[in-house]
Amino acid sequence: MGSNAMQSKRTALILLLLLLASRPARAQIDLAGEWSPRVYNTHMDIGDYTGIPINEAGRLRAESWHPDQLDLPENLCRPHPIDIGLRVSVSQLRITPELDNETHQPVGLRLHVAWQEPEQVIYMDGRPHPSANAPHKWSGFSTGRWERNTLVYTTTHLKEAYLTRTGVPKSERATVTTRVHRYGNLLTIIFIINDPAYLTAPYIRASSWIFDPNQIIPPFPCEISPDGTIIAAGKVPSFMPGKNDVLADFATEYGIPLEAALGGEETLYPEYIKKMKTMKVAPRTSTEHYRRAQ
Amino acid sequence: MEIRRVVPLAIALSLLLSAHFAAQRAGGPGDTQARVPASARAAAPDDYTGYWVSEVTEKWRFRMLVPDKNDYIQVPLNPEGRRVAALWDPAKDEASGEACRSYGGAALLQVPGRLHITWQDDNTLRLDTDSGTQTRLFHFGGSPPANEKPSWQGYSAAEWGGDEPRDRRDGQGGPVQDKEGRLVVVGAQQKPADYLRVVTTRMRPGYLQKNGVPYSANAVVEDYFDVFSDPYTKNTWLAVTTMVSDPQYLIEPLLMHAHFKKLPDASGWDPTPCRANEPR
Numbered sequence: 001m002g003s004n005a006m007q008s009k010r011t012a013l014i015l016l017l018l019l020l021a022s023r024p025a026r027a028q029i030d031l032a033g034e035w036s037p038r039v040y041n042t043h044m045d046i047g048d049y050t051g052i053p054i055n056e057a058g059r060l061r062a063e064s065w066h067p068d069q070l071d072l073p074e075n076l077c078r079p080h081p082i083d084i085g086l087r088v089s090v091s092q093l094r095i096t097p098e099l100d101n102e103t104h105q106p107v108g109l110r111l112h113v114a115w116q117e118p119e120q121v122i123y124m125d126g127r128p129h130p131s132a133n134a135p136h137k138w139s140g141f142s143t144g145r146w147e148r149n150t151l152v153y154t155t156t157h158l159k160e161a162y163l164t165r166t167g168v169p170k171s172e173r174a175t176v177t178t179r180v181h182r183y184g185n186l187l188t189i190i191f192i193i194n195d196p197a198y199l200t201a202p203y204i205r206a207s208s209w210i211f212d213p214n215q216i217i218p219p220f221p222c223e224i225s226p227d228g229t230i231i232a233a234g235k236v237p238s239f240m241p242g243k244n245d246v247l248a249d250f251a252t253e254y255g256i257p258l259e260a261a262l263g264g265e266e267t268l269y270p271e272y273i274k275k276m277k278t279m280k281v282a283p284r285t286s287t288e289h290y291r292r293a294q
Numbered sequence: 295m296e297i298r299r300v301v302p303l304a305i306a307l308s309l310l311l312s313a314h315f316a317a318q319r320a321g322g323p324g325d326t327q328a329r330v331p332a333s334a335r336a337a338a339p340d341d342y343t344g345y346w347v348s349e350v351t352e353k354w355r356f357r358m359l360v361p362d363k364n365d366y367i368q369v370p371l372n373p374e375g376r377r378v379a380a381l382w383d384p385a386k387d388e389a390s391g392e393a394c395r396s397y398g399g400a401a402l403l404q405v406p407g408r409l410h411i412t413w414q415d416d417n418t419l420r421l422d423t424d425s426g427t428q429t430r431l432f433h434f435g436g437s438p439p440a441n442e443k444p445s446w447q448g449y450s451a452a453e454w455g456g457d458e459p460r461d462r463r464d465g466q467g468g469p470v471q472d473k474e475g476r477l478v479v480v481g482a483q484q485k486p487a488d489y490l491r492v493v494t495t496r497m498r499p500g501y502l503q504k505n506g507v508p509y510s511a512n513a514v515v516e517d518y519f520d521v522f523s524d525p526y527t528k529n530t531w532l533a534v535t536t537m538v539s540d541p542q543y544l545i546e547p548l549l550m551h552a553h554f555k556k557l558p559d560a561s562g563w564d565p566t567p568c569r570a571n572e573p574r
């Protein structure tokens with residue numbers, strides 16, 4: 001071996017050791033444990049798309065949604081995708097370290113949510129996302145990293161599902177970037193949903209939990225009845241375009257211009273308050289709508 | 295032969311450098327002088343300054359409209375809170391000079407509008423709103439003066455949060471005892487600060503929502519501010535989690551969220567007075 005080659009090896013070795021020495025320590029915090037939700041259900045009404053930067057295609061899909069779809073046999077045990085599962089009750093949350101089966105080395109974190117028991121594994125070992133053709137799942141595929149003390153993870157490969165419990169759609173092309181902040185015993189999760197099919201802009205929303213080491217998340221058994229449901233076999237209840245006769249109920253009950261209730265990016269900003277004053281509002285039929293049990 | 299001499303030298307050098315960089319990053323026991331920044335401004339983990347606009351994706355009908363009296367479905371009010379909420383009379387508030395009740399420190403960030411955040415001095419962060427033309431001052435290292443009079447925005451004590459040392463042994467170290475038996479944390483276990491925590495007290499009684507849902511003079515408000523960039527638009531965002539504790543009117547603390555998008559300038563800044571029966 002020539003002296004030049006030896007010299008190169010020696011330099012490379014020194015550089016490698018120097019690199020290792022100067023690598024900053026990984027900042028991270030402990031998110032593991034039981035977290036009790038302080039989640040307030042929103043978007044409980046048909047025709048309530050408020051605050052959502054929805055586009056025309058999304059609105060058309062949403063308007064076709066019929067609440068009887070929830071009673072279809074195939075939907076009885078259908079879980080929410082993880083991003084909405086964490087948004088709506090019942091959303092007790094458990095976070096545990098995810099260990100590699102063989103080596104028992106930590107590879108990420110696992111989230112477990114109460115309702116329908118969705119599980120989400122956030123891989124933090126540098127593995128790539130699968131190909132675009134890989135199967136889509138309710139919890140998608142997530143990889144994460146630490147940004148200082150904030151866990152940031154990206155979820156792809158989500159099944160087509162909903163943004164709300166009343167039919168605002170989210171496509172299978174949607175990706176969700178999630179930021180998990182721990183402030184002492186308070187946990188805030190911020191969801192940034194990007195859906196080129198149904199949204200004109202990323203949709204940001206947040207929920208919080210309180211650390212509750214004594215929380216017990218009960219099992220959530222769900223079985224599809226072999227006798228079917230009240231929906232006749234082979235029927236999929238829906239509204240044809242322009243035929244949703246309850247679409248305006250939410251706007252009417254709360255005295256909101258229908259156009260505003262149907263969402264859109266413009267409706268998110270303070271300037272829209274002035275614009276709403278120029279819009280037509282249907283006469284209210286009640287001011288007690290909010291008293292319905294939630 | 296050569297390499298056998300170089301390796302121990304390189305390892306020793308790397309250990310020395312590692313210790314040096316760790317000390318630079320976080321300091322160690324007895325190195326507090328090096329870690330104390332000259333000012334809160336100098337220690338800021340992020341840039342919170344500039345103009346920001348509300349993006350109302352949460353509680354839209356409670357914020358973009360004035361909700362009906364008694365519509366407090368998302369607020370954990372106790373019976374006394376409900377009784378007081380039922381007394382809401384915006385005309386009376388206007389007439390009695392109390393129109394700013396819904397722009398107080400507990401709920402100001404819920405009011406749709408624009409923020410302008412600046413450093414008033416090296417240890418005071420100033421937040422102005424165009425809605426209601428209000429100002430919150432975040433005092434770093436301060437506590438309310440004894441004679442501080444209650445005001446709409448109260449007194450806000452601020453700190454950079456997230457840098458609390460780990461409080462348990464976790465396989466990578468953890469606090470250790472020094473010679474006097476005190477728990478100390480070595481440099482490598484320190485974390486960088488990464489958010490702004492503000493605790494506000496001494497507020498005048500106000501409203502959590504425009505429709506008279508009350509908070510009392512004893513309410514304590516904790517705000518947590520984070521700045522980040524979203525990967526889709528590259529916009530810069532300010533996300534705020536607010537926790538209001540008020541046993542007089544709430545059965546448990548109320549949690550609220552607000553998001554703001556950064557603006558390049560003051561365009562759209564629209565100062566308005568406090569208005570008791572308008573969303574902003």
